[in-house]
Amino acid sequence: RARIAALARGLLKRGLARGEAVAIVAANSADYLVLYMATMAAGLVSVCVNHKLPRETVAHIMKDSSVKLAIADAERAPLVGSLVPTVAMEELDGLLDSGPFEPVDMAPEEVAMILYTSGSTGMPKGVPLTHGGYIWATGATPEQRPGIEGQKIIIAAPLFHMNGLFSAKMAMINGGTIVLMTNFTARGFIRASDLQRVAMITSVPTRCRSIARMKPRDRS
Numbered sequence: 001r002a003r004i005a006a007l008a009r010g011l012l013k014r015g016l017a018r019g020e021a022v023a024i025v026a027a028n029s030a031d032y033l034v035l036y037m038a039t040m041a042a043g044l045v046s047v048c049v050n051h052k053l054p055r056e057t058v059a060h061i062m063k064d065s066s067v068k069l070a071i072a073d074a075e076r077a078p079l080v081g082s083l084v085p086t087v088a089m090e091e092l093d094g095l096l097d098s099g100p101f102e103p104v105d106m107a108p109e110e111v112a113m114i115l116y117t118s119g120s121t122g123m124p125k126g127v128p129l130t131h132g133g134y135i136w137a138t139g140a141t142p143e144q145r146p147g148i149e150g151q152k153i154i155i156a157a158p159l160f161h162m163n164g165l166f167s168a169k170m171a172m173i174n175g176g177t178i179v180l181m182t183n184f185t186a187r188g189f190i191r192a193s194d195l196q197r198v199a200m201i202t203s204v205p206t207r208c209r210s211i212a213r214m215k216p217r218d219r220s
Contacts, residue, residue, distance in 0.1 A: 029182065179198055
């Protein structure tokens with residue numbers, strides 16, 4: 001909570017105004033989630049960018065969502081560094097501005113983030129998701145809490161994808177612990193699940209199939 005507050009203060013200290021967009025262009029990490037929460041707490045709009053898209057498509061997303069600042073890790077910074085002001089994810093501590101912070105009181109209809117489609121039928125299209133919508137979605141199934149609270153859930157999907165991002169939200173709001181993988185490998189998924197005594201998984205059929213097809217000797 002302290003790091004989220006310090007990042008929110010730091011983002012606003014840069015002169016960003018309510019409703020302006022901040023892009024996150026990075027691999028999975030704990031700071032990815034912290035930054036995502038800080039952006040919305042500051043009344044800004046998170047744009048979680050699929051960094052696997054072609055360079056020209058990423059440029060389209062930057063322009064389409066009017067991104068004012070990007071936070072990018074070293075491997076992916078070249079995608080956006082020449083397009084918008086960019087802060088290195090590895091130097092995120094430089095953005096911190098410690099002190100008390102009260103999250104901006106956003107109206108339900110105000111945009112929390114813009115999530116882009118895959119672009120399978122053309123350029124990706126931005127889907128604005130509101131604060132009110134997220135409050136509804138994360139609170140719509142309170143019966144899930146007993147199954148999540150105090151349990152570990154493994155997330156290997158990229159956080160720019162709704163599966164991984166929303167699963168992380170549900171784990172946090174229901175008192176679970178996230179085991180976050182930087183990227184997916186079938187062997188790594190099995191090893192992490194075993195070592196961390198994971199109780200829940202979130203995945204997609206193709207990844208479940210790749211795990212099921214592993215030979216027993218390759219799982220250890």
